[in-house]
Amino acid sequence: MKYLPSRRAFIAVSAASVLALAACGSGDESSSGGSSAAPAASKLVVIITPSPDNVFFKAEQDAAAAQAKSLGYETLVLSHDDDPTKQSQQFDTAISRKAAAIILDNAGADASVTAIQRAKDASIPTFLIDREINKTGVAVAQIVSNNAQGAGLGGQEFAKLMGNKGEYAELLGKPTDTNAGVRSKGYHGILDQYPDLKMVAQQSANWDQAEALQKTQTILQAHPNIKGIIAGNDTMALGAYAAVQASNKKDIVVVGFDGSPDVVSSIQKKGIKATVLQPASKIAQMAVDQADAYIKAGGKTDQPEKQSIDCVLVNPDNADSVKDFAVAGS
Amino acid sequence: MTDTHVAAPAPTAAPQPEEPGSTALARAALLLLRGRTLVVLVVLIIIFSSISSEYLTQSNLILMTKHVAINAILAIGVTFVILTGGIDLSVGSIAGLSSMVAGGLLFKGLNFPGGTVFFSVAVVILIGIVVGALVGAVNGLLITRFRVAPFIATLGMLYVARGAAQLHSNGGTYPDLAGTEARGNTGFGFIGVDSILGIPVAVWIMVAVAAVAVVVTTKTPFGKHIFAVGGNERAAVLSGIRVNRVKIAVYVISGACAALAGLLLTSELGAAYPDTATTYELNAIAAAVLGGTALAGGRGTIIGTVMGAFVIGFLSDGLVLVGVSTFWQSVVKGAVIIFAVITEQAQQRLQSSLTRRTA
Numbered sequence: 001m002k003y004l005p006s007r008r009a010f011i012a013v014s015a016a017s018v019l020a021l022a023a024c025g026s027g028d029e030s031s032s033g034g035s036s037a038a039p040a041a042s043k044l045v046v047i048i049t050p051s052p053d054n055v056f057f058k059a060e061q062d063a064a065a066a067q068a069k070s071l072g073y074e075t076l077v078l079s080h081d082d083d084p085t086k087q088s089q090q091f092d093t094a095i096s097r098k099a100a101a102i103i104l105d106n107a108g109a110d111a112s113v114t115a116i117q118r119a120k121d122a123s124i125p126t127f128l129i130d131r132e133i134n135k136t137g138v139a140v141a142q143i144v145s146n147n148a149q150g151a152g153l154g155g156q157e158f159a160k161l162m163g164n165k166g167e168y169a170e171l172l173g174k175p176t177d178t179n180a181g182v183r184s185k186g187y188h189g190i191l192d193q194y195p196d197l198k199m200v201a202q203q204s205a206n207w208d209q210a211e212a213l214q215k216t217q218t219i220l221q222a223h224p225n226i227k228g229i230i231a232g233n234d235t236m237a238l239g240a241y242a243a244v245q246a247s248n249k250k251d252i253v254v255v256g257f258d259g260s261p262d263v264v265s266s267i268q269k270k271g272i273k274a275t276v277l278q279p280a281s282k283i284a285q286m287a288v289d290q291a292d293a294y295i296k297a298g299g300k301t302d303q304p305e306k307q308s309i310d311c312v313l314v315n316p317d318n319a320d321s322v323k324d325f326a327v328a329g330s
Numbered sequence: 331m332t333d334t335h336v337a338a339p340a341p342t343a344a345p346q347p348e349e350p351g352s353t354a355l356a357r358a359a360l361l362l363l364r365g366r367t368l369v370v371l372v373v374l375i376i377i378f379s380s381i382s383s384e385y386l387t388q389s390n391l392i393l394m395t396k397h398v399a400i401n402a403i404l405a406i407g408v409t410f411v412i413l414t415g416g417i418d419l420s421v422g423s424i425a426g427l428s429s430m431v432a433g434g435l436l437f438k439g440l441n442f443p444g445g446t447v448f449f450s451v452a453v454v455i456l457i458g459i460v461v462g463a464l465v466g467a468v469n470g471l472l473i474t475r476f477r478v479a480p481f482i483a484t485l486g487m488l489y490v491a492r493g494a495a496q497l498h499s500n501g502g503t504y505p506d507l508a509g510t511e512a513r514g515n516t517g518f519g520f521i522g523v524d525s526i527l528g529i530p531v532a533v534w535i536m537v538a539v540a541a542v543a544v545v546v547t548t549k550t551p552f553g554k555h556i557f558a559v560g561g562n563e564r565a566a567v568l569s570g571i572r573v574n575r576v577k578i579a580v581y582v583i584s585g586a587c588a589a590l591a592g593l594l595l596t597s598e599l600g601a602a603y604p605d606t607a608t609t610y611e612l613n614a615i616a617a618a619v620l621g622g623t624a625l626a627g628g629r630g631t632i633i634g635t636v637m638g639a640f641v642i643g644f645l646s647d648g649l650v651l652v653g654v655s656t657f658w659q660s661v662v663k664g665a666v667i668i669f670a671v672i673t674e675q676a677q678q679r680l681q682s683s684l685t686r687r688t689a
Contacts, residue, residue: 052501053603175657203650218390218393222382235603242598265505
């Protein structure tokens with residue numbers, strides 16, 4: 001097609017830069033860099049995530065694409081909108097374009113397995129980020145943030161902010177999403193240890209901001225003595241905080257999960273009290289780095305398949321050093 | 331609210347002479363069926379207030395009515411469309427788009443080569459509504475000029491408008507719509523957060539929209555034309571009604587109502603995000619159907635639709651208030667809608683048999 005010449009030039013430049021990188025690197029793998037660059041059209045990294053509507057996934061996309069470009073790859077960034085069928089079609093695209101690797105934040109722990117297997121059969125390695133699948137040995141790596149550990153951090157901070165006592169409500173994520181359950185379990189692992197902390201309402205707001213607003217308003221009606229609201233993610237925390245602001249009980253503690261820029265800036269303004277930052281950018285970069293190493297090693301990896309990256313608590317003490325889902329210096 | 335009666339010059343509206351005796355029971359049943367939305371609402375209030383003492387408090391009633399307002403305004407717009415025999419699936423997306431347009435104007439202004447311009451809140455709200463009306467006009471043109479079926483045209487627009495909302499911010503959220511004094515654009519919270527005489531502004535807006543809609547549908551020639559187009563389009567054409575104009579107008583009204591609802595939601599949230607009001611079109615259509623509007627067109631009332639929105643809102647909030655799980659909320663809501671349509675059918679049968687008997 002029309003863009004072939006420029007693409008050829010791009011491949012040449014990127015191959016050269018890979019060689020240059022390899023040359024100034026440790027040197028013991030320099031031969032593999034050249035050999036894997038030899039087959040044509042294998043410099044494409046396909047990045048598939050849920051909708052970038054949520055800044056979290058946007059940060060993932062951006063970090064992965066930037067890292068792939070800096071390593072000399074061409075990128076194709078797609079969004080499956082949490083639809084496994086759409087994701088499957090996007091895998092077909094990746095396969096027909098002979099991608100070198102796929103970086104995937106998947107659309108379903110079970111529903112994604114066949115598509116990843118299909119890519120594997122076509123010798124295209126898939127590196128999972130953020131969400132796991134219910135099968136091992138299909139993807140090369142599954143790099144996820146440790147939601148259970150993160151929820152533990154969030155639960156501890158919430159209990160501390162509540163003074164270890166009083167009534168609270170919990171906003172759950174989308175019931176079909178594994179992380180919604182993992183986070184809730186993590187919260188309760190801590191909160192249920194305090195006999196004076198009493199959960200008086202638990203509702204799903206489907207990760208949605210407006211739904212969280214309305215449900216929180218109704219919950220506050222039903223339980224006027226609520227002192228805190230713990231939410232399964234940051235968009236729901238923002239909705240809950242809007243409801244708290246509109247009520248006459250502005251000292252209600254709101255805690256979220258994700259570390260999104262909007263919530264971090266709310267923490268800086270003494271609005272929402274805390275959130276748990278998932279190192280989305282770091283995980284996306286790691287996946288690309290490992291994909292690159294895997295390609296250069298001719299289809300081998302020295303990393304375990306399941307990798308879990310710890311989350312970081314964000315509160316007014318460190319909110320100033322958070323940017324794009326990363327805490328400076330971590 | 332008992333007036334789900336045919337409000338148009340349709341054939342079944344023949345005067346029914348009173349006849350005592352055998353039909354008295356049927357008449358009573360008919361009256362109950364006509365007022366079923368109100369009956370359901372009363373039953374809901376009785377059930378929930380017996381479970382939770384917080385349900386029937388002044389503050390909760392005001393809050394629930396505020397939640398109802400957004401769906402009611404969407405549903406009023408959709409009712410205009412359904413009365414003509416059409417359907418508008420794009421209202422949720424239009425609400426999202428106007429929300430993003432208004433959010434963008436407040437948060438980052440409008441960029442010109444010479445610099446950035448910020449508009450006052452009133453102008454922003456007006457622009458938001460005009461955007462909705464324009465999208466509605468496109469729907470209307472697709473349906474009249476290009477002869478696309480309303481279901482398809484507005485289904486397409488559901489995707490187009492949602493995509494446009496996402497494109498507007500590249501998928502991001504406009505997080506802070508408070509505005510600044512320097513830009514002269516503070517006060518967006520007025521329509522969604524503030525109250526007048528203890529009643530939320532959003533509720534006053536709903537009342538105003540409903541009042542205007544009632545007058546338009548029952549007292550104006552345009553209103554009669556809407557029912558005529560929905561009742562029998564061919565007859566409407568033959569009687570000289572400009573059917574295409576009526577149709578375009580109802581989609582414009584629907585788009586404008588959707589935009590207004592989106593703005594209320596955004597104002598209350600204090601943030602605009604592209605997924606605002608996703609799937610709200612279904613709640614709006616459900617409210618219209620619950621209120622006795624026939625999907626085939628030609629029959630229904632604005633008051634019925636508003637009552638339908640109250641039933642849906644009071645039901646959803648009640649289920650949340652007493653702590654029912656999300657899954658059951660969904661099941662119960664669906665069951666109530668189906669039940670409503672069944673009683674609607676029963677009403678139709680009873681009414682036509684009564685008409686036959688008394689004729």
